Amino acid sequence: MLMRGSHVIAESAIRAGCRFYAGYPITPQNELTEYMAGAMAKVSDATFIQAESEIAAINMVLGAAMTGARAMTSSSSPGLSLKQEGISFLAASELPAVIINTMRGGPGLGNIAPAQGDYFQATKGGGHGDYHSIVLAPASGQEQADLTVKAFECADRYRSPVIILIDGMMGQMMEPVILPEPIDPRSLPPKSYILNGASQRPSRFIKSLILDTRDMEEHNWKLQRKYESITRDLILHESYLTNDANLVVIAYGTAARIAKGAIKRVREMGLKVGLLRPISLYPFPKGAIVELSRIVKHFLVFEMSTGQMVEDVKLSLEGRSKVHFYGRPGGIISTPDEISKVISSLYYRQNLEEEQ
């Protein structure tokens, strides 16, 4: 089916059993909210709410998650800033939720063009306290469908907020997609923690306030153990032409697609360049990068920001290889031509054509 990215995510979410959606207008993610308004009306047990603010929307999702529903909200960069308190509460209360961030140029109100400046906010916690959200970064229509389903599964399995990072380009671009098979949310395993009345059983409670410092420490370590198991199980990445590469470009989302086009061009010129595309940004595919560094001595990180993921790449490599960076912040979409020039000039400057 030929669909635009934001519609793909919305439709895939409903098919993945999402029965609660709360949104608030902000460009460039309105198509998702609008699609949900129409599509959820047709699903008998689904609820669509246009909230009065982003803060209300994320906390409605928190409420819906407490009742056991698969719940989702979506917004764009400034809206995500408002949602951070709610995301911190979701993480602390160990509640599942899926949050779509259609990133735009920032900081401040910025603009509405595609950008990747929210990497830190998404992967490093973003709100207050010691926590992480699982962060997935699709780079095609099909991946948006698949990762949306995966996001709901991971959210339930790890009882954690999951953020899908896209940008206006991913959201607007129309591509052929095979949509996932719809599932009946009633077929999902029952959740042991939900609040749904207390008839014939003791009442439960969900909270994130733990005043006793030792209990709070234990809760923090418990969350940390969860993140360690997520890091073990959930890493996703794509390698493209890395086997014989002297230089590997690392990029995600829209930037990775541009980089791929650039690599095709420089390969035609005989340059041995590959691409490593992290699909999960948290957990970060550290192992794959370390593995590559046994052969590859030069990495080029390309981001549509002033350089955020590049820090994770450097932390992964711990000095094993050289890390170069090229960034275009503020909503500039580079052309593959531009990136191929960046790649080739770096390639020749580092004399990589002589390496074997």
Place this chain on the structure above:
Amino acid sequence: MDQVANFDLFASRLADRSEYFSAGHRACQGCGEALAVRLICKALGEETVIANATGCMEIISSMYPTTAWGLPWIHVAFENAAAVGSGVEAGLKALRRKGRIPNREVKTVAMAGDGGTMDIGLQALSGAMERGHNLLFICLDNEAYMNTGIQRSSGTPMGASTTTSPAGKLSYGQKTWKKNMPEIMVAHRVPYVATVCPSYPIDLLNKVKKAKEVKGPAYIHCFSVCPTGWRAASELTIALGRLVVETGIFPLFEVEDGKYRFTVKPDTLRPVKDYLKHQGRFRHLTPDVIEMIQQGVYHEYNKLQDKVDNLHAWSELRKKPHAR
């Protein structure tokens, strides 16, 4: 040419001829909001600072590096025009007190759309009104989130179809009544609350001038026709602004010190159908929904009439502690 000459003769006495909101902004054809802002700026004059929330008005008037604003103007986030306005007012007051700036009255004005006033901005607005800042807040109400592509807000009227309250087989569109924002402001006991519409320019100018003179918080609710979002012909902007008043859907009144007064009062109310039929957002409505809207309008209008007839100014109540 004759008409222009007449304008010079008569209208110049009523409206300031200097322009503070210039042509060349990027509003849609027939934008009621741009018209309103132009008039509002005339009434406010040069000694003004405006804090403008995100929305149509900010986007169309300040596309970097150009600006349509001839008045000091700051663009802020969606939720905080009233809070930033509070800060501007308090800051000016402090600087005046310390003698750092000349001791003259500069009016602080906060502007936001219906979403920035009634939805996400309500908390900040309520706080500013309650604290009693010398702040004029103007809501430019075009009855939906037009800037992001016509999503419903709590200012969207019953029955209107928007992208997030779509009309179809399962729904007749917006299913809640429009939030009564002026009443919420009156409940904050602010000294001056008024409703305006640029189709009644002199009424608008008078009210903004009056609000400007108020020492304390004031609230003006401006009904702004949006041909794009309402799916209406752009040449109908003025006509729709008049019809909404003539049908009683949006009565023009002011509340001074708790005393209600109609400023424009139609002899008899026209049926709401006259107003609804020009707009694509209401095209799907069936006679029974129109009748429900009609009854809703009568109900609200009668409530307002009752207040106009019976409520006293708060200062009078203080003189008669046991009145009523």
